[in-house]
Amino acid sequence: xKLDEVVxxxxxxxxxxxxxxGLEVSGGYASDMLSNAMGQAAPGQIWVTMQGHPxxxxxxxLLNLAGVIVAGAASVAPETVQKAKTNGxxxxxxxxxAYEVCGRLYALxxxxx
Numbered sequence: 001x002k003l004d005e006v007v008x009x010x011x012x013x014x015x016x017x018x019x020x021x022g023l024e025v026s027g028g029y030a031s032d033m034l035s036n037a038m039g040q041a042a043p044g045q046i047w048v049t050m051q052g053h054p055x056x057x058x059x060x061x062l063l064n065l066a067g068v069i070v071a072g073a074a075s076v077a078p079e080t081v082q083k084a085k086t087n088g089x090x091x092x093x094x095x096x097x098a099y100e101v102c103g104r105l106y107a108l109x110x111x112x113x
Contacts, residue, residue, distance in 0.1 A: 001025055001110050003066050003090065009108055010094060015081055018067060018090035025066045027111030030102050034059050041065060048101050052076035054083045061087035071098040
């Protein structure tokens with residue numbers, strides 16, 4: 001599924017729009033621990049977290065993730081937005097709980113073989 005299709009299907013708020021909206025999302029990853037995401041998320045995945053800290057953008061950039069969804073109406077620091085823009089990281093927010101975001105991504109076929 002393409003990133004722009006995910007954004008539309010989940011009605012995500014674009015904080016930092018995707019530079020490549022037609023990018024294929026290869027799967028999903030959910031964690032609030034940055035070190036855990038660094039060790040287990042893979043390029044092309046979309047990361048679901050409740051962390052709005054600037055290091056989220058740094059990790060997403062380092063791993064070449066398709067984007068980051070900050071769930072649960074969690075706040076995103078202005079520094080995070082700036083770092084995401086600087087590093088070309090697509091950043092989205094939603095009021096949906098992280099559990100529901102993951103379930104909806106899976107139902108859409110994201111990450112299914």
